[in-house]
Amino acid sequence: ETGVTQSPTHLIKTRGQQVTLRCSSQSGHNTVSWYQQALGQGPQFIFQYYREEENGRGNFPPRFSGLQFPNYSSELNVNALELDDSALYLCASSFTGPSYEQYFGPGTRLTVT
Amino acid sequence: GESVGLHLPTLSVQEGDNSIINCAYSNSASDYFIWYKQESGKGPQFIIDIRSNMDKRQGQRVTVLLNKTVKHLSLQIAATQPGDSAVYFCAENTGFQKLVFGTGTRLLVSP
Numbered sequence: 001e002t003g004v005t006q007s008p009t010h011l012i013k014t015r016g017q018q019v020t021l022r023c024s025s026q027s028g029h030n031t032v033s034w035y036q037q038a039l040g041q042g043p044q045f046i047f048q049y050y051r052e053e054e055n056g057r058g059n060f061p062p063r064f065s066g067l068q069f070p071n072y073s074s075e076l077n078v079n080a081l082e083l084d085d086s087a088l089y090l091c092a093s094s095f096t097g098p099s100y101e102q103y104f105g106p107g108t109r110l111t112v113t
Numbered sequence: 114g115e116s117v118g119l120h121l122p123t124l125s126v127q128e129g130d131n132s133i134i135n136c137a138y139s140n141s142a143s144d145y146f147i148w149y150k151q152e153s154g155k156g157p158q159f160i161i162d163i164r165s166n167m168d169k170r171q172g173q174r175v176t177v178l179l180n181k182t183v184k185h186l187s188l189q190i191a192a193t194q195p196g197d198s199a200v201y202f203c204a205e206n207t208g209f210q211k212l213v214f215g216t217g218t219r220l221l222v223s224p
Contacts, residue, residue, distance in 0.1 A: 042216050043202075043214045045212060090156050102210060104157045104158070106155055107155075
């Protein structure tokens, strides 16, 4: 186990609704990255937070937003949910430094109906 | 755009065999590559990494080879065990820990 936790484990939402996913990073890690993993695909980078600010973003629309808190935990918010948003959402924590190693949480399975 | 791809979607081996999983990447500026293992219902688990200034790195039962000339990465697993059955992803660092993942290779180990 990596020490990265995510909540909830599973979630079912209706198209058009909003959702908030949460991540607690591993102790000592100050950077959190979020990834979307569609079924049968590799994770896709959504964005990264460092020192409570967004530090890079992948090819995702603005309705995907996030926050990082002083304790380095993080939230992923998705507005106006679409069916294609159904996926496993992964959070990864890391420490800025010579090592790029990221530690992934177990993910939140989001289903949009 | 940037992409990391895998040649084989599924690899079936017998217990005790050596496994080789291959990966091609497209961004020649990537400086760091990682192999992850993902079991069903779990997040990706770090296996081994390699920096672009290296050609080979060994871990416990695993070896990663990097060929920058042809932009190819491979993961070798020695004496494959049933517990190695999972989906394996290669990923490249495109800048400050922003990873680009491939689509994955499923490794099936038969006893």
